Amino acid sequence: MLARVTAWTVRLALLWLLLGALRPAGPRALLETPQSVDTLHPQVCVHTRLIDEADEWKIQRTLQLVREMGASTIVEFFPWAYVEDRRDSYHWFVFDRIVRHARNQGLRIIARLGLVPFWARPETAQALTTLNTLPEESYDDFAQFVADFVARYAGDIDHIIIWNEPNLAFEWGFAQVNPAAYARLLQAVYAVAHAANSHVMILAGALAPTLEPEGSPHGLNDLLYLRALYEAGAADYFDALAVHTYGFTEAPEAQPAPDALNFRRAELLRALMVEYGDADTPVFITESGWNDSPRWTKAVRPSLRIAYTLDAFRWAENHWPWLENLCIWAFRFPTLTYSYPDNFALVGTDFQLRPIYYALQAYARGREESGLLWLPPPQEP
Template sequence: MRNVIGLALTSLLLLALVGATGLLWMCRAQIVRTIDAAHPLASPQANAIPWGVNVELDQYDDEGLARALDQIAAAGFHWVRQPFPWAEIEPRSGEFDWQTADRIVAACAVRDLSLIAVLDTAPAWARPTGTSNAHTPPREVADFGDFARAFAARYGDRVDYYQIWDEPNLSDHWGDAYVDPVAYARLLREGALQIRSADSSAVILTAGLAPTVENGPLNLNEADYLRGLLAARADDFFDVVAIKPYGFSQPADASPAGEALNFGRAAWVRQALVDAGRADLPVWAVEFGWNALPADWSGQPSIWGRVSEEEQAAYTVAAVERAQRDWPWMGAMCVSTFQPDA
């Protein structure tokens, strides 16, 4: 049965999107996870503590890293979602630079913050000749698998959650080519097998699927992309479906619909799992939130929509309340993004 978890956050950190004001919010909330007896999920990943935040911790020196993580821990967050770019860690085949990753993993571990490690990008030596986009899949999936295994072997005692690639349903995160769920399924399979061989407790997340209403070939909506993964029988190689249900300009209670970009879209994407007979698989909102710009903003309109600062705070809390109340399949929820100095 789905657990009842009372989660009181005396200081919930709510932050604006990258590219917005970067305003640091403090808001008080009490969120209670309720039982959905009709649709329980056995997976512990559906019963995960929800609060998480997206970070770019590699930008900090040791003092800044400690300060940032202390703020995150004090705000009551459990998860920190951090990219670990293959292109930077293994710039030459077989030569690893773990210095930055070592610092981040150690600093999170000492504060009992759970990392969601995003493994993506490909170094130039592993990409097709002549490509400059680091978000191009490698020529050989085995090369990515070797990196993923090395990462898990080094950090598996402190990291258990691994996301394989990010936003492959968008062309600019798939080498500026047509998106290809079957090709991504091969990358996912290799990464999952290698990580699990090094870390028996590993939990594998799909790439975070970006919100889009497009139907291909360059960009493909999340539900159709997920259907492509399931058709390729990739569900043996992930434990959690990762999505990014940003709210754009609509409130947290917006209805789910394929033609609308809103937070309710999460339920529409999840229907692809139900249709495929995989309603047992949990979904995590690895990025979500609302974009607040200053009242006197005179720049270009944001592609992420725009809400007031008060709406940003209220919608974020309401989104977690909605998920806890109505979506027993939703696990972690990571707000975007920690940039207190932006």
């Protein structure tokens, strides 16, 4: 009986391989003549999700559309677990193809680094950990990966974000968030990264906008977290701060407040930096934007989303000299969730360009018209 089951398993595996071989290959992704970005607003940046694309031509096409829109910078995730599944054994090709095509399109990359391989997680409880669980005894292993990464991609990637939203429990391995531990992670990384690439800029964060109080199992208010980070002595171990700020249902000019989540919450974080003598340290907003799903209570109408997004860029340019980039979440997703997150995208999974893409293109490339090009937002009666 076992032999019969094994034989059928082998046959099915061979059939699967044969069908895969017969599947038509996707378009080739040959490099074109090196390009440059035509933009009047270099702050315009988009958060891409290329790391999980199976087809290289989709990576190329996505980055072509980024350039054609007029964004000069992308934020992309480069997971440690994807390239070092065994200690000291790297498989860089999945990163290489993203970097290769971004360079060809003339785009700057801000790399988000994180995601822990199995071997670097706690041996006594591996079954209970997540890919975001990084024990302190593995900080040096992560730091070595960061050093190897910035050395390999020096000149192509000179801005790196250490971790992502460490003030949320989900992003901190479902453990109690710990600003002091994150400060020690920055310290472990900082010197070795700069030794490997003297031009690299280390971004701390990126902090998620949240009102969670101290002791919450879900996370910690980003203002409280940043203060605790400074109190832990982290200021010497990052060159810029990355933050996330979303507008939800409010206009970008809505007043910030400690108990409110809106676009200008970034100003409160900036005030904390100044309070701690860190006024010379720049800020990168690496996630921002509005959602236009008809089935989410934190979303707005598509025309209002366009108006708010363009006004956010204008506000940043006119009021925030300390801001380097404003990066929209997200440019395009490789797959659909069939829920409200899909409505953050500027470009559909099928590469259909949405109206907000054209609006941002007109803004970035200085082709805006007199208000007739885009439908105006609805007015209150």
